[in-house]
Amino acid sequence: MERVIEMTDESERDKSEQAAARAVAAGSTATTALAVAAPRSGGKPPRRSRVSKRTKLIVLNCISVVAGIAIWWILALNGFQFPTPPEVVEKAIQLWNAGILQQDILASLGRVLTGFLLGSAAAVPVGFLMGWYTVGRGLFEPWIQFFRTIPPLALLPLVLVLLGIGEVPKVFVIFLAAFLACVISTYQGVVNVDRTLINAARVLGAKDGAIFVRVVVPASTPFILVGMRVGLGSAWATLVAAELLAAPAGLGYRMQQAQLYYDLATIFVSIVVIGILGLVMDRLLLLAETKLTGWQERR
């Protein structure tokens, strides 16, 4: 997916260069005082070498994946107690047909999304309060700095005692993981907003409210999205561990059960599914990031 994004970006840049060329042509004929647009002729490598580099990377990626699976397979056939790749696929189909895999995916995804969305939704306003108001920073910072040093999972025993073994404690630790990752990043984003942009808005007549909505929020969006990606990663990490402890269903729970019965194929299925789900969600966020923060200058 990343590749596709890069490509579109590339073609956009080409378009802008064409536009620049057109403007130069227009400027030379127009009677009004048009400045000649300085065409960007920075030392860009020729197209062909870029494309071939990209193709090369894809080929290498494929080779790497195939080789990895091959090694896995060879190890499995030579006495290691791994299931072979076909056995894992077979198991996945079997679990799917029994409806178990779907059930687990839904259960896990539900927990991750709930915790992650609540965490991000809480982190953004808190991060803004911390970055914008000294009072907010003074009140929130000690707690956030303190809890940041504790892995959310370390709170699980306490949370289980206080909140029981239902859905709430699991969602809560995921929430905490996502919140802490995102809040720090949002705060950094607000603090780092370019003073010149704020001054520019002020001299154009913007008051505090308008500066906040029209300058601070968009300027810190890249930081928020990075925080959300980190938060998502830590939400997944927390989920699996939380499900290992107590859950009626879920990918982590399934692994725990499979472990009891020495069912390695099921463990492999769960691991692969978690990896794929995490990757897909991360790429979706990356896509959002590219859409929302494409205005950034890349140096």
Add this chain to the structure above:
Amino acid sequence: MTMTTNTTTTNTATAKISVQGVRKTFQLKNEEFVALDHVDLDIADNEFVTVVGPSGCGKSTLMNILAGLEEPSSGHALVDGEEVSGPGPERGVIFQQYALFPWLTVRKNVEFGLKVGGVPKAARRERAEYFIRMVGLEQFADALPKMLSGGMKQRCAIARAYAVNPSILLMDEPFGALDALTRVKLQEQLLETWNREKRTVMFITHDVDEAVFLANRVIVMAARPGRIYETVEVDLPYPRTEDVRLSPEFGELRNRVWHAVYHQEPGTNAGTTSSSPTA
């Protein structure tokens, strides 16, 4: 050609901008740094004044005070006879770093001041369109700043400042980051724009040629403490063409300003006659 050092063309009563006995100090560790000391300056309506001086002479501080982004430690900064308190749309500011909002297109950038000022959409559009065309960016109205060259970014910033219809333009080394060719182009365009849309301009620069080429009057500042060192009237005719730039009169003025900037005697002014009459 006349060349006077004693400016009596303006007085406080009619001055558009009046700086009276302004002093600005910053606390550095245990030491007080005097950024501006006893600065007196009057700028008439529609006058084009350039301020030139070595780094640390407080020229940017002076501009920030007029923009309302900083307050003087003592003394007064008046615009239209009223004390400056905070920024206002009647004073447009152009920054060296362009300060375009990178997430907005050229058009949206130019419309920004109108939008926060509550101008309805259609009127906003039309006004932005006019000023985008004035700076020759109509082909790029929907481009993001990252696609523009430095010169184009600064032209966009100029359009944005003009769009809110300020009577004063404060420009802080606007062409400082541009290459020499682009800079000369933009200087000519700025004068052309100023001829068409007259405004009171205070233009800060560290480039002696630029200071002389643009101005009715060049203010030379000195550092330690930041103060006005000499004032040079520029009696060259507008429009200022390449011929003006290459003329012997221009050369003489340039030499004079050059001397005032690069051969300052520490702790003095170049004769009391050179400072403004309120001193």
